[in-house]
Amino acid sequence: MPSRIKTLPIVLVSIALALAAHAQEPPKLAEQQFKNIKIFKGVPADQIFPAMQFITASLGVDCEYCHVREGHQMLFDKDDKKPKLAARKMIEMMNAINKDNFESKKEVTCNTCHRGAAHPVGVPIISDEEPKPAAEHSPIDAQAPQPDAYALLDKYLAASGGAAAVQKITSRVEQGSLTGFGGQKISVDVYGKADKRVSVMHTPNGDNITAFDGHSGWLTVPGRPVHIMNADENAAAALDADLYLPIHVKSLRQKFIAGPGEKIDGHDTIQVVGRTEGQPPLRLYLDAQSNLLLRLVRYQETPLGRIPTQVDYSDYREADGVKVPYKWSIARPGNRFTIQVEQLQQNVPVDDAKFTPPSPPSADQKPPAH
Numbered sequence: 094m095p096s097r098i099k100t101l102p103i104v105l106v107s108i109a110l111a112l113a114a115h116a117q118e119p120p121k122l123a124e125q126q127f128k129n130i131k132i133f134k135g136v137p138a139d140q141i142f143p144a145m146q147f148i149t150a151s152l153g154v155d156c157e158y159c160h161v162r163e164g165h166q167m168l169f170d171k172d173d174k175k176p177k178l179a180a181r182k183m184i185e186m187m188n189a190i191n192k193d194n195f196e197s198k199k200e201v202t203c204n205t206c207h208r209g210a211a212h213p214v215g216v217p218i219i220s221d222e223e224p225k226p227a228a229e230h231s232p233i234d235a236q237a238p239q240p241d242a243y244a245l246l247d248k249y250l251a252a253s254g255g256a257a258a259v260q261k262i263t264s265r266v267e268q269g270s271l272t273g274f275g276g277q278k279i280s281v282d283v284y285g286k287a288d289k290r291v292s293v294m295h296t297p298n299g300d301n302i303t304a305f306d307g308h309s310g311w312l313t314v315p316g317r318p319v320h321i322m323n324a325d326e327n328a329a330a331a332l333d334a335d336l337y338l339p340i341h342v343k344s345l346r347q348k349f350i351a352g353p354g355e356k357i358d359g360h361d362t363i364q365v366v367g368r369t370e371g372q373p374p375l376r377l378y379l380d381a382q383s384n385l386l387l388r389l390v391r392y393q394e395t396p397l398g399r400i401p402t403q404v405d406y407s408d409y410r411e412a413d414g415v416k417v418p419y420k421w422s423i424a425r426p427g428n429r430f431t432i433q434v435e436q437l438q439q440n441v442p443v444d445d446a447k448f449t450p451p452s453p454p455s456a457d458q459k460p461p462a463h
């Protein structure tokens with residue numbers, strides 16, 4: 094749905110700005126920040142946008158399906174569209190189903206029924222394809238011995254070059270290009286240092302910067318104030334920034350278990366799932382042959398369900414005794430982009446100032462002219 098992909102970044106920025114303005118104060122509740130909250134009373138304000146993203150991804154619609162647009166402005170508080178009213182009822186229905194049947198766990202979500210469509214299909218589908226033989230979709234054999242997850246994570250560390258070599262890397266500077274967001278190619282610089290990282294995307298309108306300073310992250314787009322990341326965004330950014338992920342991976346969750354993976358780009362994989370009570374899981378897909386990490390799936394918790402982010406790593410090359418992915422793709426429902434590294438340097442000095450947010454622009458500062 095191309096219209097969704099086009100409008101989403103604009104909306105994201107405007108919501109981010111509304112939230113950034115309050116980043117220094119204690120977290121606001123939805124009803125304190127927004128004008129017409131009936132369902133999400135008591136929910137932190139910064140959970141509203143993730144909840145809305147969850148809805149759009151589950152229904153395969155854009156924000157305008159439920160919200161009124163006036164020129165360039167979205168009037169999110171208005172109740173003029175029927176689907177918005179329907180959605181309120183649906184949220185109540187979903188919560189009731191989960192309360193009555195699943196101890197209030199979010200087992201049934203919008204996506205359980207809608208699966209990417211505004212109108213769920215209640216009647217089983219007749220497929221155009223030949224039915225598959227039963228063996229191909231038989232349930233996984235729970236009795237089959239599963240490989241030891243911790244041994245697999247050790248193999249992943251060894252495949253990455255081993256702890257000693259990985260630890261010797263103090264910084265990584267990468268230059269490359271980004272494709273996605275409508276197909277245009279954008280040049281990118283990525284600076285990594287231990288647990289810090291900054292990516293600078295040189296767009297035609299100016300630099301988009303995403304950074305994590307080891308504790309918290311921020312992002313900027315041309316002509317806008319800095320957006321300071323919330324706790325969820327920080328957790329994701331910390332994971333992406335960690336130069337020593339192969340060493341630290343076991344400490345990311347309390348417990349890891351291994352199971353069958355899937356084919357990724359022609360490679361067989363084994364899935365290692367990390368779990369901590371009360372947190373979304375972390376899924377790692379390790380190459381059955383090379384033991385390298387081919388895919389990482391993490392989840393963002395929202396008031397309605399979890400939104401997945403999938404990072405695929407490929408084009409592994411040897412650099413200073415470690416294996417480095419020269420290519421990675423980051424995908425969420427409705428968008429995907431890929432970074433291909435063209436030049437890489439390690440153990441070069443990187444100024445810590447690169448990771449600290451710029452001071453907020455003064456009120457009279459104008460957006461740069463294009």
Ligand code: HEC
Nearest residue numbers: 127128129130131132133145155156159169170177180181
């Ligand atoms: C299927 C319908 C639906 C879609 C699609 C949808 N929303 Fe909403 N949105 C709602 C409902 C329902 C509420 C009111 C929630 C409540 O009453 O607590 C709401 C409330 C909001 C609010 C709070 C408005 C206020 O001032 O009270 C914002 C902001 C918002 N949505 C943004 C978005 C954005 C951004 C998107 C697209 C990413 C989006 N919504 C997509 C149904 C939708």
Ligand code: HEC
Nearest residue numbers: 148176179180183184187201202203205206211212213397
């Ligand atoms: C248990 C199944 C189920 C769940 C869960 C569910 N829905 Fe629905 N929803 C339906 C059905 C069935 C319809 C009616 C379909 C039709 O009109 O063709 C519907 C209709 C809707 C419509 C009206 C569509 C239109 O334009 O007429 C909206 C909006 C909607 N759902 C949003 C949501 C949201 C948001 C969630 C999650 C909070 C959700 N639904 C969860 C089954 C479900």
